[in-house]
Amino acid sequence: MNLRTREGWADVAKGVCIILVVFWHVITKHVHFIDWGSAEGIASLWATFSAQLLPLRMPLFFLVSGLFAASAVFAADRAKAGRRVGLLLSLYVLWLTIQTFALALAAPDFDTARAHNVVEYLAELTISPTNLWYLLALGLYLVIARTTRKVPTPIVLSLAFIVSGVMGMGVLPDLGNLWQVIQNLFFFLLGVRMRDLVKRIAASVNVWTALAAGAVFAAGIGGMALLNAREWFGVWTLLCLAAVYFGMSWCVLLDRWLPRMTKPLGWIGQRTLPIYVIHMLPLAVIDRVVRGTGAAEALANPAVALVYPLLLTAAVIAICLLAHNLLNRIGRGFLFNPLVVLPRKEPAAAGTPAPVNDATLILPRQPRAPGQYGPGGGGPVDSDATMLLPRQRRTPNQYDPDERGRV
Numbered sequence: 046m047n048l049r050t051r052e053g054w055a056d057v058a059k060g061v062c063i064i065l066v067v068f069w070h071v072i073t074k075h076v077h078f079i080d081w082g083s084a085e086g087i088a089s090l091w092a093t094f095s096a097q098l099l100p101l102r103m104p105l106f107f108l109v110s111g112l113f114a115a116s117a118v119f120a121a122d123r124a125k126a127g128r129r130v131g132l133l134l135s136l137y138v139l140w141l142t143i144q145t146f147a148l149a150l151a152a153p154d155f156d157t158a159r160a161h162n163v164v165e166y167l168a169e170l171t172i173s174p175t176n177l178w179y180l181l182a183l184g185l186y187l188v189i190a191r192t193t194r195k196v197p198t199p200i201v202l203s204l205a206f207i208v209s210g211v212m213g214m215g216v217l218p219d220l221g222n223l224w225q226v227i228q229n230l231f232f233f234l235l236g237v238r239m240r241d242l243v244k245r246i247a248a249s250v251n252v253w254t255a256l257a258a259g260a261v262f263a264a265g266i267g268g269m270a271l272l273n274a275r276e277w278f279g280v281w282t283l284l285c286l287a288a289v290y291f292g293m294s295w296c297v298l299l300d301r302w303l304p305r306m307t308k309p310l311g312w313i314g315q316r317t318l319p320i321y322v323i324h325m326l327p328l329a330v331i332d333r334v335v336r337g338t339g340a341a342e343a344l345a346n347p348a349v350a351l352v353y354p355l356l357l358t359a360a361v362i363a364i365c366l367l368a369h370n371l372l373n374r375i376g377r378g379f380l381f382n383p384l385v386v387l388p389r390k391e392p393a394a395a396g397t398p399a400p401v402n403d404a405t406l407i408l409p410r411q412p413r414a415p416g417q418y419g420p421g422g423g424g425p426v427d428s429d430a431t432m433l434l435p436r437q438r439r440t441p442n443q444y445d446p447d448e449r450g451r452v
Contacts, residue, residue: 054247054297055109057307059314061296062106067324068358069095069102070176074156074325075332076354079341084350091354097266100281100288103179103225104232108243108289110183111190111236118190118237126191128384133184135383140177140322141169143380152329158221173221176325182226186233198238205231206282213281231282232289246290247297255294262291313362318381319369320362327364331357 072095081088117126145166148159158175160166165173174181193201212228236243265284274280299307313320335341344353372380379385 053304053311054293054300055112056311056314057300058105058109058293058296059317060310060312061292061314062102062109063313063317063320064310064358064362065095065098065102066106067320067328067361068354069098070157070325070328071354071358071361075328075335075357078156078332078336079344081350082345084345084347087347087350088354091350098288100262100266100285101292103229104285105289105292106179107182107186107229107232108236108293111186111233111238112240112243114183114187114190114233115237115240117187118194123191126187130184130187132382132384133180133187136318136322136381137174137177137180137184138170139380139383140180141166141175144175144177144325145169147326148329151326152333155329155332157325157329169221172223174223174226175221177322178222178226179321182229183233185226186230189230190234190237201234202231202238205234206279209282210279214276214278228282232285243293247293250294250297252298255291255298258287258291258294262287316366316369320365322381323365323368324361327368328357328361331361 072092076088077092079088114129117129120126145160148155148157158169158173160169169175209228209231212224215224217224217227262284265287269275269280269284296307300311335344344350369381372378
């Protein structure tokens with residue numbers, strides 16, 4: 046997949062997924078706890094709608110992540126994957142720590158997983174991941190994908206499907222999001238191993254296949270509910286596959302037909318990291334203000350209930366992006382790249398640009414070599430550091446005053 050394709054449906058899909066993640070948390074951690082009075086039915090409809098998208102959000106997110114991670118998985122130099130793993134795990138530890146202390150201070154009653162002692166903190170670092178579990182999962186997935194890169198694709202995907210199917214049965218004890226970490230490995234490996242097939246499928250999508258995908262997805266949701274088959278082996282994974290194809294199809298079509306309208310989604314899709322790690326903090330503060338000051342009473346009418354979750358989702362995302370911009374401007378961009386190697390500050394000659402402080406310093410692209418990419422054949426998705434990290438914004442004192450950095 047070349048950069049032009051990256052700028053299209055894949056980033057649109059990432060943008061859609063991160064918006065749905067924030068929307069889900071808005072519903073389950075805030076809207077759910079408001080007394081809506083006569084508008085309770087509308088609030089319940091939003092909750093039901095968001096719940097139906099569970100098979101879509103993270104599986105599609107991990108499929109696209111797998112597409113972009115393929116070059117690190119099959120690279121001749123294992124250090125490339127190693128740096129990414131270290132980066133992801135350090136981000137998880139850093140933001141888990143930030144979130145633990147920030148929520149304790151700003152919103153101690155907010156309904157989300159938060160460690161109250163050292164034992165709980167260690168559990169959240171390992172066996173009971175919090176809402177930041179995507180970072181932990183992606184780091185572990187890269188280790189597994191790299192370790193098994195020489196194993197034939199049918200064996201790898203078959204084993205991953207079996208594991209995913211078992212996790213979908215609900216056999217694992219309630220340990221936070223651990224079941225999701227294990228269950229979604231299949232979709233990441235699918236993106237890594239079947240990237241060429243995904244490219245061909247994306248290129249062949251048309252309105253009829255997209256409509257058919259929607260019908261299959263809807264029928265799957267209805268059939269699973271009717272038969273109470275949620276915990277049957279493989280049913281949840283198959284439903285997720287249908288949802289992924291449905292989501293991918295419409296992202297492809299929207300990007301193909303309405304590129305200007307989907308450009309904002311692609312822009313957001315290239316900035317998922319700050320939204321993902323920050324969004325729970327402003328949401329927690331808003332929840333405390335709304336429910337602690339009596340402001341919730343003003344929301345209890347049907348018109349507000351209809352638009353409030355959408356407006357709040359947009360507001361939380363905007364706050365995250367503004368916070369990311371501000372942190373970069375004041376020299377705190379390392380919060381989004383703890384392993385960045387900063388150049389030594391030395392006086393620069395007049396007219397000589399300073400070295401770029403960018404994630405690509407530690408995540409350089411590596412030249413492709415024939416036969417480098419394993420059993421899938423062809424070249425992998427071009428690896429761009431913005432898939433996992435936004436570029437660090439240039440600090441005001443680092444460049445000429447008239448230069449403008451881009452996150």
